[in-house]
Amino acid sequence: MAEENTVSDETLSPRAYFERSCAAGNLVFQRDAATGRAVFPPRVVAPVSGATLAWEVSAGSGTVHATTTVHSRSGDAYNIALIDLDEGFRMMARVDETAPHDVRIGLRVRLRMQRDGEDFFPVFVPSGEVR
Amino acid sequence: MTHALRGRTAIVGIGEAAIPLMPPGSTPIDAMALAAMAALADAGLTLTEVDGVFAAGLQVFMPTLSLAEYLGLRPRYSDGTQIGGGAFLTHLNHAQAAIHAGLCDIALIVYGSTQRSAGNRFASHAEPNPYEQPYRVPGPVAAYALIAGRHMHEFGTTPEQLAEIAVAARQWARLTPGAVTQGPLTIADVLAARRIAEPFGLLDCCLVTDGAGAVVVTASDRARDLQRDPVYVLGAGEAVSHRGIAQMPDLTTTAARESGARAFAAAGLAPADIDVLQLYDAFTINPILFLEDLGFCAKGEGGAFVAGGALAPGGRLPVNTNGGGLSYCHPGMYGIFTIIESVRQLRGGLGARQVANAELALAHAPGGYMSSQSTAIFGTAATL
Numbered sequence: 001m002a003e004e005n006t007v008s009d010e011t012l013s014p015r016a017y018f019e020r021s022c023a024a025g026n027l028v029f030q031r032d033a034a035t036g037r038a039v040f041p042p043r044v045v046a047p048v049s050g051a052t053l054a055w056e057v058s059a060g061s062g063t064v065h066a067t068t069t070v071h072s073r074s075g076d077a078y079n080i081a082l083i084d085l086d087e088g089f090r091m092m093a094r095v096d097e098t099a100p101h102d103v104r105i106g107l108r109v110r111l112r113m114q115r116d117g118e119d120f121f122p123v124f125v126p127s128g129e130v131r
Numbered sequence: 132m133t134h135a136l137r138g139r140t141a142i143v144g145i146g147e148a149a150i151p152l153m154p155p156g157s158t159p160i161d162a163m164a165l166a167a168m169a170a171l172a173d174a175g176l177t178l179t180e181v182d183g184v185f186a187a188g189l190q191v192f193m194p195t196l197s198l199a200e201y202l203g204l205r206p207r208y209s210d211g212t213q214i215g216g217g218a219f220l221t222h223l224n225h226a227q228a229a230i231h232a233g234l235c236d237i238a239l240i241v242y243g244s245t246q247r248s249a250g251n252r253f254a255s256h257a258e259p260n261p262y263e264q265p266y267r268v269p270g271p272v273a274a275y276a277l278i279a280g281r282h283m284h285e286f287g288t289t290p291e292q293l294a295e296i297a298v299a300a301r302q303w304a305r306l307t308p309g310a311v312t313q314g315p316l317t318i319a320d321v322l323a324a325r326r327i328a329e330p331f332g333l334l335d336c337c338l339v340t341d342g343a344g345a346v347v348v349t350a351s352d353r354a355r356d357l358q359r360d361p362v363y364v365l366g367a368g369e370a371v372s373h374r375g376i377a378q379m380p381d382l383t384t385t386a387a388r389e390s391g392a393r394a395f396a397a398a399g400l401a402p403a404d405i406d407v408l409q410l411y412d413a414f415t416i417n418p419i420l421f422l423e424d425l426g427f428c429a430k431g432e433g434g435a436f437v438a439g440g441a442l443a444p445g446g447r448l449p450v451n452t453n454g455g456g457l458s459y460c461h462p463g464m465y466g467i468f469t470i471i472e473s474v475r476q477l478r479g480g481l482g483a484r485q486v487a488n489a490e491l492a493l494a495h496a497p498g499g500y501m502s503s504q505s506t507a508i509f510g511t512a513a514t515l
Contacts, residue, residue, distance in 0.1 A: 015261060041262045041375075066284075066382055068276035069329040070269055080266050080273050080328075082377050092263045092377040105284045114265075121265035 014042035017055065022120040025113050027058040029089050040089035060111030061086045061127065069100040079103050083124055097125040134366065134397040138515045140227040141354035141361030144174025144347035145471045150460045151311045151340035153248050159190045159343075160201050162462075163243030166343035167202060174347045175358040176237060181347075183208040183235030185222035189255045189463045190244060198241060208235035214371065215498020216411055216464040219346075220505035223470065224367035226348045236349060240470075243343030244462035260375050269328065271413065272336055274376035274500035276328035279416035281382040283330065288419065288434035290330055294321035296415040297334050297457050299443035304454025306444060306484035311340055312458045321415075334457075335415040342462030346470050362474045363515060365400065365491075367507040368393025376500040383431075387424035387495060387504040394493075394506035395426075402426040405508070406489040407476045408448065409469035411496035412455040418442065421495050422450075425506070449486045452476060466505065469494035473509050490514050 012020065014030075018041075021028040030039040034051035046053050062085040071077050079100040083093050095103045096112065109124035146169025149162040163186065171177065184206040186194035195209040208229050212218055219240050226238040246253055268274075282288045298318055304310035316334070324332035354361035370389035373379045395401060402425060410418040419433035427448065428436040442450040451457075453472045456465040473492035475481055492509045 041378075066277040066281045068273055068280055069326070070267070070273055070276075071326045071328070072267075072269070078267065080268060080277070082277060082382075090377050092266055092268075092375070094266050105281070116265070119265070 014044060018042050019120070021057070022113060022122065027060055027111050027113070027122045028055050029058055029085070029087060030054065031056050038088035040091055056087070058085050058087055058111070062109055062124065064095065064103060064105055064107040064109060065090060067095070067103045067105060081124070083109060091122070094123045095125065096123050133399065136227050136231055137365055137397060137399065138363045138510070139231050139351055140348055141351050141363045142346050142470065142474050142509070143349055143354045143357045143359055143361055144170040144176065145474050146170030146173055146345045147471060148343045149243065149245075149462070150309060150342040151247065153245050153341045155248060157245050157248060159188055159243045159245050160197050161243070162245060162341060162343035163194070163198050163241045163345070164201055166243055166345040167198070167239055167241050170239070170345035170347050173359060176347060178202055178204060180237045181239045182206055183226060183229060183238035185210045185219070185226055185238060185240040186242065187211060187213040187218040187222070187464070188242060188244065189246075189257065190249070190253065192256050206235070208238075214503035214505070216413065217466045217496030217498040217503055217505035218464065219467040219470060220367065220494060220496050220507050221369045221503070223346070223348065223364065223507055224369055224505070227364050227367065230348065230350050236353065238348040239345060240348065240467065241343070241345040242464055242467040244464065245341050246463040247339050247341045263375060263377070271500060272328045272331060275414040275416060276331050277376060278382045278420070278501065279330050279414070282416060282419070285383055286431035286434065290322055291318055292419070292434035292438055293330065293335055293415040294318040295437045295440070296412060296418050296442070297321045299437070299440060299446065300412060300451050300455045300457040302443045303452050303484055304458035306482070307453045307459060310454040310459045311338055312454070331414060337413045337456035337461035337465070338458070340460045340462050342460045344467035344471050346467065346474070360478055361512070362477045363510050363512070365508045365510045365514065366394040366396070366398030368397065368505070370504045371502065373502050374499060379501060383420070385420050385424050385497065385501045385504055387421050387497070387506065390504040390506040391425040391495065394508050398508040400491065400508060405491050405493045406449075407452060407473070407486040407492045408450045409452070409455070409472050409492070409494045410450055411465050411469055412451055412457050413461070413465065415457070417497065418450055425493070425495060444484065452484050452486060466496035469496050470507065477509055477511050
């Protein structure tokens with residue numbers, strides 16, 4: 001039986017591929033080759049179907065599914081949200097460029113890749129879209 | 132057809148220790164050992180009779196090994212299943228099967244923690260989630276806050292209804308000797324407390340204490356020869372749905388639907404049969420979701436169901452009759468205490484907090500971020 005690569009670059013783990021993509025400004029996810037279902041977070045095999053996975057780059061548009069304002073011990077308040085990307089996967093992230101209390105369920109957001117030293121990670125900002 | 136395990140095993144000993152605080156420098160195994168000895172004394176059994184060991188913890192990587200060494204146990208069956216705070220109810224499910232299959236005779240299920248006395252030295256062996264790490268997730272509270280916010284959005288659940296859970300728990304705690312917090316508490320107090328992760332304030336969140344609990348399980352035939360009235364295991368069920376909160380299939384419906392249905396099917400019972408419930412209340416949204424998902428009210432109606440002191444002493448349904456994780460104790464993982472309070476209620480004689488004529492009790496606990504769900508149903512001899 002022929003072996004199939006489950007990631008597009010066989011030299012990188014799913015996590016390393018994700019991080020490298022973030023550094024290039026891209027939020028990537030995977031798609032189940034058998035069902036077409038979007039898969040996140042990245043892994044080496046598709047859940048349920050056991051099929052192979054192909055990487056795709058998200059357009060970065062999504063909707064806030066759930067949100068909370070966290071109050072830290074040092075006194076600052078910040079957002080944590082679950083974002084439903086339009087491609088059909090959900091991820092934890094943060095909505096910036098607005099007060100934490102103004103992040104509402106249903107808010108349309110778009111990706112802004114955040115840099116923290118050597119690390120890059122996805123955050124979102126209000127897109128101004130009404131839907 | 133009656134389920135093969137219905138009533139085949141019983142809880143014959145219970146023990147608690149270390150609530151709310153262990154002496155400085157204590158280890159979680161010290162706390163576990165104290166609870167284990169209390170449970171064995173309650174059962175009238177000795178360490179050498181224990182041949183099954185079940186344990187899980189946040190501070191101890193291999194707790195069944197550590198406890199066996201500490202107490203000189205030589206178990207022929209052990210189970211360190213770690214699925215979060217409800218692990219001990221799942222241990223009970225596994226223990227009843229192991230006992231019925233002849234793989235062990237006397238099962239000891241133990242939890243112990245020095246979460247409070249360890250303070251800043253508390254170290255969990257949980258692995259970080261790299262896809263959540265950048266967002267400064269302050270532990271489980273944020274995940275449960277996302278769930279609560281979603282429940283409010285979909286069903287109109289209110290902060291006052293969440294606060295009802297904390298107030299009812301406190302009213303039960305005021306009737307419970309040894310409960311860690313016993314001062315008066317109002318809905319206004321809960322709403323005015325310092326915010327932690329909205330919609331939760333400090334009083335929507337469980338306590339942080341030390342503590343340990345243990346239960347002894349054996350075959351019902353053996354149980355009838357021991358010193359305490361057996362509390363029979365009528366049914367148990369478990370379910371797993373996800374790990375991280377972002378992957379929970381539906382934030383407002385938990386896998387308690389599955390674990391509960393399995394437990395009720397095994398017991399041959401329905402929610403209306405249950406006299407008293409212990410629902411792990413790490414946060415105030417939890418009992419609301421569990422009442423819905425276990426079938427005590429319809430989906431989305433949990434908030435209205437708990438309003439007006441419905442779960443408090445004298446209310447329509449006695450829930451968390453020791454004060455729960457919100458007011459009795461909460462040493463990191465609370466599941467073992469849902470078993471212990473169920474047993475106490477069915478043994479009877481609890482004074483002011485005793486539920487009258489309690490014959491059937493349900494214990495339920497989640498693990499992780501509503502990731503696992505574990506349910507058990509207990510009965511007195513009259514229910515066999």
